[in-house]
Amino acid sequence: MTKHQSKISAPRGAHDDGKYPTVLAQSAAMEAGQASSSEQVELCIARIDDPMGEGIRTFTTVWREQARDVAAAQDTLLRSGYRASPIAGIPVSIKDLLDVKGEVTRAGALALDDMPVAACDAPVVSRLRSSGVVLIGRTNMTPFAFSVVGLNSHFGTPGNPWDRDRIPGGSSSGAAVSVADGMVAAAIGSDTVGSIRVPAALCGVVGFKPTQRTVPLSGAVPLSPTLDSIGPLARSVADCAAIHAVISGEAAVPLDMVGVRGLTFGVPREIVLDDLDIEVGRAFERACARISEAGARIEQVSFKALREVDALNGNRVIQLAEAYAWHRELLERRGADYDPHISARVRSGAQILAADYLSMLSHRRRLMREFDAATSGFDALLLPTTSMIAPTFDECMAAEDAVRTKLLRNTGPFNFLDCCSISLPVHRPGEAPVGLMVAGHRDGDWQLLKVANAIESIIAGA
Template sequence: MQSIRDHLEIILSRLANRAADEKVFMKLYAEAARAAADASDARHKAGVTLGPLDGVIVSIKDLFDVADEATTAGSLMRKTATPALVDATIVSRLRQAGAVILGKTNMTEFAFTAIGDNMHYGTPGNAIDASRIPGGSSSGAGVSVGEGTSEISIGSDTGGSVRIPASLNGVVGFKPTARRVPLAGAFPLSATLDSIGPLARTVAQCAQADAVMAGEAPAALAPIALSGLRIGIPRGVLFGDTETEVMAAFDRCLGKIGQTGADITDISVDDLLAEMRAATKRGSIAAMEGGEVHADWLATGAPVPVDPHVSGPLSRAEAIPAPVYIRAMRRRAALCLAMDERLASVDVLALPTTPVTAPTIVSMAEDAELRDRTEGLLLRNTQVANQFDLCAISLPMPYMILPAGLMLVARHGHDRRLLRIAASVETLLDA
């Protein structure tokens, strides 16, 4: 059986061979990773384990603090930031669980935008076709798992930033209920919407990483019968403009799930989506809270080396008066309760994670209108889980040339049950 150190060396040598053109990783911790791999191998020999993540090769998004270094969050502006004093909470929990932390992955600047491009550090090519976008903001995370340079990668999800790259790179991505996993030591975008979640090859790996990060004892996911399970399909706005191939793959998945005896029914949420849109018409919660995070440099009005796709929306949102934000947040609280009530009649919602597959990097750079439209589509379905404080997971849909995900969404706090359902769906789709 291959040792963890041997597995690590294969990955490191693969990364060394492309070092001149590295866009997936921002930083590698080769020596620390070797030491962690050796320690895990020694424990394995002695018949001791720290749990299911012991010896698993993990990468972390470039917005998590690692002691004694600046957290750059995909930005040139933060290269000279004060070094972190301690590891982010999730980083120290992963280390304690025996994870081998390989490095920090690339991301969109300040975790804003869903395309996955970064004008400062380059855009990681999609794991399936390097000429295509990776999806963002956890771009490097999606590519790293998709190409096999990490077994698990930790991202953040404010409007879909874990699930969009998972969908476009053909891997699993889990967004937990917000605040289930501590945000301490994660560079913020939106204190209300930010959540920290894993990308991996399997639901079980995501569940193991989630448990460790949430401070729970990892436990195997007990199988859940799909027969009789109530699955709601939120047809309407969330199904518009869906690519033919994505819709066909979704219908195939639904057909397979239906054959198990699951109870599949249409459920309408369009009225709640319209009310949320109206409540956030002046500015999205992510942009308004992001505007506050970056208020100091935005207020100077001086030219800064920030991607205009990031600085533009942030500066517009920063100028929105406080009463507008407070009203939006009050309305959101009521709408979250209304959505929770609406979802009480089903176990999960099922819909395509992204209505489109990954377009080319060149097309996004050359056509501003197409880029805006694509970004809107990429975020449309995923952001619902953040806006309404739900948990959600994206699973790869089989038989697709370019990947897209099947998204399952559950009520606030139903994370473990969602993971159990997702594991059963995964087994069914893999069969």
């Protein structure tokens, strides 16, 4: 390693400094009559509208009056003894690529501003509304979700909450900042090669990428339908689990695992520990030491599939081929309104042969089977979410391709292999945010959330 409906308990998150309450803390306070949805929403709106804050760059749309109306309605229902779900009344943001009935979905881009308004809500949005959450607004993102650094030349880029001169990560940049800055309690993002977990790690919040298609993708502007996932960002694992239950339509599973004693974790030897920033290496080693001291077994293991995924560069082939197929007609009509860096990358997908694309899908299916078998003896894998802390905007602009490659190196393989994974804050207070990625088995989302919840309590303040 080198450089640089019952009452709900309200656990603190892995790096919850108490500055902003978690989803479950807000929920418990509302049930106890100690807070109201309207009060929480007003606090969020005030932070968004703070002229000294990042709200103007974090949100592309804010539904102030709608949010106030929904919050008031939820308060009335709660006073009458009814809650639609354990997260009813909680302020939540959604990424700008999700359809909202009656609005144009821009996906952080100018080129979609003349599209028809959405005829209906995306299923994710509809499920959130039915649960009683208060939708605050749409969060900013890299145009078309096409970069992990989080830059948006059209609507601006929010500064990292730890250091405003540093990037927030992307493409769910606004989602991560909206949670970290207390503008919402939770956010909905999307992840194709790391776009939930990377900004979560760089901004110091929790970000969960579920198994692909666990959450419906319809009504969302796609980047790569094969690799895309929709998931939550929040201040704790339990918060992410509560939101995931709603957007997946699955019954919530109690996160009742007590400790990690007797569990076995694998740390991949391949690639993921190479060239770590000093801050990342130290934080990862501290976290592993804590987990080991708590009674878990940690083994460094070689995984042939990870080496092959890296060599194949399969995410690029699949992502670019599928992105070009979706963007081709729009590029012809509105290409001048694309960010030139993004349009160049999208157009490169035209050079990918159908035979190469289909071959890569075949490789993916094989490697998924091999990786499932190779990891069957582990409860989860542990690795740094990113190899670096958030770079400054200047550092990013000087070497964006290199920064992008480093940020995606550890997260991307788990999209290709379709493993659920979650990033947990593992830095100490006052330090640069660092994420610990806990990767689970395909379709083992709830078991991963149980394991991550147990780890979270161990690494707090590590």
